[in-house]
Amino acid sequence: MRMVRQIAVSATCLLFVSQLEPAVAHRANVVLGMKELTSAINGKVCATAGGARFTFDHDGRFSYDGLWQSSGNFTLGDSAVVVTFDSGLQRAFEISRRNGALYMEQTRVVCAAKE
Numbered sequence: 713m714r715m716v717r718q719i720a721v722s723a724t725c726l727l728f729v730s731q732l733e734p735a736v737a738h739r740a741n742v743v744l745g746m747k748e749l750t751s752a753i754n755g756k757v758c759a760t761a762g763g764a765r766f767t768f769d770h771d772g773r774f775s776y777d778g779l780w781q782s783s784g785n786f787t788l789g790d791s792a793v794v795v796t797f798d799s800g801l802q803r804a805f806e807i808s809r810r811n812g813a814l815y816m817e818q819t820r821v822v823c824a825a826k827e
Contacts (some may be wrong), residue, residue, distance in 0.1 A: 749791065753793060755768065758816065759822055759823075760778075766821065782799075793805050793816075
């Protein structure tokens with residue numbers, strides 16, 4: 713009798729976990745490949761909910777307008793944009809998709825074509 717109860721509990725737990733798996737997988741960050749990354753940000757202005765704007769021109773120029781202003785050049789790699797600021801400082805920003813939204817590091821951005 714005890715074995716039957718353990719099997720029932722195990723089956724119930726397995727059923728519960730199998731239903732959670734797609735939801736957990738959907739919430740995970742999806743790393744962008746070069747083609748998707750290019751499509752997502754190249755030639756676009758990306759804005760945060762707080763009002764910061766990142767501009768990625770087709771010619772490789774980059775500008776930031778938020779708490780301060782900065783500009784430079786950018787290159788794209790798998791899952792990251794690498795910015796070289798005019799000051800010479802270089803920084804890579806991971807780009808991913810989470811729940812269908814685009815994220816730059818941990819910040820959600822909405823990107824639209826430059827006007």
